[in-house]
Amino acid sequence: AQKVTQAQTEISVVEKEDVTLDCVYETRDTTYYLFWYKQPPSGELVFLIRRNSFDEQNEISGRYSWNFQKSTSSFNFTITASQVVDSAVYFCALSDSFLVNSGNTPLVFGKGTRLSVIA
Amino acid sequence: DSGVTQTPKHLITATGQRVTLRCSPRSGDLSVYWYQQSLDQGLQFLIQYYNGEERAKGNILERFSAQQFPDLHSELNLSSLELGDSALYFCASSVATGFVDTGELFFGEGSRLTVL
Numbered sequence: 001a002q003k004v005t006q007a008q009t010e011i012s013v014v015e016k017e018d019v020t021l022d023c024v025y026e027t028r029d030t031t032y033y034l035f036w037y038k039q040p041p042s043g044e045l046v047f048l049i050r051r052n053s054f055d056e057q058n059e060i061s062g063r064y065s066w067n068f069q070k071s072t073s074s075f076n077f078t079i080t081a082s083q084v085v086d087s088a089v090y091f092c093a094l095s096d097s098f099l100v101n102s103g104n105t106p107l108v109f110g111k112g113t114r115l116s117v118i119a
Numbered sequence: 120d121s122g123v124t125q126t127p128k129h130l131i132t133a134t135g136q137r138v139t140l141r142c143s144p145r146s147g148d149l150s151v152y153w154y155q156q157s158l159d160q161g162l163q164f165l166i167q168y169y170n171g172e173e174r175a176k177g178n179i180l181e182r183f184s185a186q187q188f189p190d191l192h193s194e195l196n197l198s199s200l201e202l203g204d205s206a207l208y209f210c211a212s213s214v215a216t217g218f219v220d221t222g223e224l225f226f227g228e229g230s231r232l233t234v235l
Binding site for chain 1: 121150152154162175227231
């Protein structure tokens with residue numbers, strides 16, 4: 001069975017600090033995709049990144065970076081020089097199949113990490 | 120704006136009642152998903168439809184049902200409501216080409232249901 005664990009329930013940092021959100025996943029499949037979503041106080045879920053299991057290259061997008069390590073089944077998310085607008089709940093998610101008629105659960109989410117950035 | 124529209128945004132009702140939540144996916148997206156977000160359970164997958172047909176089922180109660188119509192909009196029906204059904208219900212759609220889904224879900228803003 002698939003499982004995503006975000007051990008950090010809440011994190012509080014001061015503006016301009018760097019912060020890393022941890023994500024550990026479990027799956028028996030060799031082909032899978034990992035995601036990060038952001039849920040700001042307004043409530044909507046915003047897609048941040050998708051990474052497939054064959055691509056272990058780290059990715060950087062502005063102040064955001066992701067570290068994917070298959071050896072430890074982790075897909076961690078780092079925000080550099082955090083800002084108040086980064087305050088949100090961040091979800092890590094896993095999907096093991098993109099066959100629409102496969103019957104597999106499309107996305108399994110972790111319970112989220114609430115990040116508070118204080119000015 | 121994700122392009123996924125959900126109505127109503129807020130709904131307050133009493134136990135035992137029935138409500139219908141509506142979702143219009145992004146233009147061209149054939150897959151629609153329903154998720155429930157509650158404080159203690161996090162984001163739970165309920166059900167998925169692809170081009171009008173049910174494709175995957177998650178932790179959806181028997182009191183809940185859904186369907187996807189020919190115009191691809193979807194409705195989630197919740198009946199015999201209980202206090203514990205209070206939650207944020209998200210609809211999402213995805214780009215699906217043929218039978219392959221790229222996996223990136225675009226979420227609506229959610230429908231917040233409060234059962235009193």
